[in-house]
Amino acid sequence: MTFTALLIKELRLRLRRERFVWLIIVYLLVMGLLGFGFLQRANAFSGGYQGYLLSQIGAQLYALLSFIQLFLIVFIAPAFTATAINGEKERQTFDLLLCSKLSAFSLLAGKLIAGLVNALLLIAASIPLFSLVFFFGGVSPAQVFSTLVIFVMTAVVVGTFGLFCSTLLRRTTVSTAAAYIFCALWLFAYPVISILTLGSSLPSNSRWYIWIQWLNAWNPISALNSAVSSGQGGVGSFYLFRLHLAPWVAFTLVSLMVTVILFLLSIVFFKPDPAGRFLPWLRYLGEKSEQS
Amino acid sequence: MIKIQHIYKRYRSVHALEDLSLEIPQGAIFGLIGPNGAGKTTLLRILGALIPPTTGQVWFGNEEVTQSPTTIQRKIGYMPDFFGVYPDLTSEEYLEFYAGIHGISRRKRSNVVADLLELVDLTSKRDALVETLSRGMQQRLCLARALIHDPDVLLLDEPASGLDPRARVEFRELLRTLQGMGKTVVISSHILLELAEICSDIAIIRAGQLVMAGNVEQVTHSLGGGNQIEVRVLERATDAKQLLKEMAEISNLLNENEDGEVIQAEFSGDNQALHRILAELMAHDIPVVSFAPRRAVDRLEEVYMSITEGASAL
Numbered sequence: 262m263t264f265t266a267l268l269i270k271e272l273r274l275r276l277r278r279e280r281f282v283w284l285i286i287v288y289l290l291v292m293g294l295l296g297f298g299f300l301q302r303a304n305a306f307s308g309g310y311q312g313y314l315l316s317q318i319g320a321q322l323y324a325l326l327s328f329i330q331l332f333l334i335v336f337i338a339p340a341f342t343a344t345a346i347n348g349e350k351e352r353q354t355f356d357l358l359l360c361s362k363l364s365a366f367s368l369l370a371g372k373l374i375a376g377l378v379n380a381l382l383l384i385a386a387s388i389p390l391f392s393l394v395f396f397f398g399g400v401s402p403a404q405v406f407s408t409l410v411i412f413v414m415t416a417v418v419v420g421t422f423g424l425f426c427s428t429l430l431r432r433t434t435v436s437t438a439a440a441y442i443f444c445a446l447w448l449f450a451y452p453v454i455s456i457l458t459l460g461s462s463l464p465s466n467s468r469w470y471i472w473i474q475w476l477n478a479w480n481p482i483s484a485l486n487s488a489v490s491s492g493q494g495g496v497g498s499f500y501l502f503r504l505h506l507a508p509w510v511a512f513t514l515v516s517l518m519v520t521v522i523l524f525l526l527s528i529v530f531f532k533p534d535p536a537g538r539f540l541p542w543l544r545y546l547g548e549k550s551e552q553s
Numbered sequence: 554m555i556k557i558q559h560i561y562k563r564y565r566s567v568h569a570l571e572d573l574s575l576e577i578p579q580g581a582i583f584g585l586i587g588p589n590g591a592g593k594t595t596l597l598r599i600l601g602a603l604i605p606p607t608t609g610q611v612w613f614g615n616e617e618v619t620q621s622p623t624t625i626q627r628k629i630g631y632m633p634d635f636f637g638v639y640p641d642l643t644s645e646e647y648l649e650f651y652a653g654i655h656g657i658s659r660r661k662r663s664n665v666v667a668d669l670l671e672l673v674d675l676t677s678k679r680d681a682l683v684e685t686l687s688r689g690m691q692q693r694l695c696l697a698r699a700l701i702h703d704p705d706v707l708l709l710d711e712p713a714s715g716l717d718p719r720a721r722v723e724f725r726e727l728l729r730t731l732q733g734m735g736k737t738v739v740i741s742s743h744i745l746l747e748l749a750e751i752c753s754d755i756a757i758i759r760a761g762q763l764v765m766a767g768n769v770e771q772v773t774h775s776l777g778g779g780n781q782i783e784v785r786v787l788e789r790a791t792d793a794k795q796l797l798k799e800m801a802e803i804s805n806l807l808n809e810n811e812d813g814e815v816i817q818a819e820f821s822g823d824n825q826a827l828h829r830i831l832a833e834l835m836a837h838d839i840p841v842v843s844f845a846p847r848r849a850v851d852r853l854e855e856v857y858m859s860i861t862e863g864a865s866a867l
Contacts, residue, residue: 266653274641354637356603357698360626361654 264367271375275341281379284337285386292329292390299325319397324489326391327408331415331485334380335448338416339440341376342423344433346531351433365531369524373424380416384409407488407509414516415481419444421523428530451480474499475515484512554579555600555706555737560609562595562761569595570606570761577739577754582732584748585741587758588861593741594634596758597708600739601631613706630699634711636691640684644675644694647683648701655702669697673727689720696727707731709740725751745857759861781807781847782830784816787840796837802826814842 275281303318349355358368394400422443426436454473477483478499487508499511506514555577562570570592577583585593598604599611602622611618618625639647648666657665670676673693678686686694692712699707713721728738728751742748748755749769756766765772786793790813797803797818807817820826827846834841
């Protein structure tokens, strides 16, 4: 009951703001204009849409729209949750929430879901644009499903990290900046590392190689690249958890693990003076080490 | 009854509260008075189980705050110094949200909200966005929010700051209504006159330490002596002083050795005693120009200023 009340309030507050309507409009305009530009260019190169090219154009348009969507989600989603908790503290409403029957779990889950609903609304609003691709063909339902899962999981990871930053950091500007830095690292760490290690042949059982594999499995660009190219580009499969997994499955599993860890950490840091709660434990450890 | 026993609160090197002990009677309107930075907000947050004291205990009846913070939080309604509102919600939605997170069932929620809006006289503003309400209305709305789960104790942090005189009077009336409903109200302010008229008991805090606590009359008597009168005469000031000194009702002449036509004296007793003093002066043909009794409560501001003089904010 408390969770529902919080969710309703959050959705009311977020969806009532005029800026959310503008966000959807700008979001669709950016995607639509870039897609339109691509079609114009393809038309100019092929001298009119020839039958044998249509499916290629469809697949390329789908890939383009998918990457634009991914970058837009990563760019926009942190803003939905990065001020969720410290924003309440700045508004001085946090104490009032603590005095209620809301548990830390309910409060954080409510905030996260409300933030994700915004991101999911953007994804849903873009579906008509994506459906243009079906005029051209070249995209399978499995591809559509896997890219959709990648979008949702990307929004979930980014949203949860934003929430974590908002519980950890006092100031909203700092937490928002930290969330965006994380997003940039998340997107570009693997491509940068793979460029740096290009040419060096790491043995497949070395620790570095395994870390880079995990990083690749958790990279949304790699996962999306594999999903939209349908095995003809990117990585074919990952060997994780002693299983050969499709990139989008590996990405989803690693993202879920990270989400759970970040959410649990958010619960730990949620209440006032989290460091203070660990002090007796740290003192105890200090005394133990002195005795030994 | 709320018992505060030897609490200390430290924020790194800052001592916000030092060895503070206090008893707040049930059903009282209890005023916490002190200059800015005296530790009033810290004390209210400890009472609300929002922060633990560094050492010491706070008892609500038989329950200690740090041992059962959740139980205590169910019993209190807290109103911070900054109202804490969501400007994009309507008054009704705002209260419904808090009713929801306090576990009030959906069926009862609308009745509770309607009753509270009526109590704080905001029924006509139920569909108005909170941001469009005046500061006084927002404050009443926040008081309604603090009452949403029918708490036994209300903790109000500087509730009247920034309100116009009319809103202050309305707020005072509202507090009296709540006292009539059996609520214990703990209210903090740095403006003494704001509290003097509504509080049954007060505690004066300076730099984290308790200076004095008790009934308003008792505190003033303890700190600044009894009631006073100020008599202005046209002439024969020496005769008037001598006459007053001999009266049983006058306990002390405050400016006995000063020259001038104004005589200040402490007196004990009620209006009958005042009447006897004036009648005696008139009977001896002392040309009295003005005769101004000053009750202890009226002098509370002076007492407060003298004891908090030089108190540095934290």
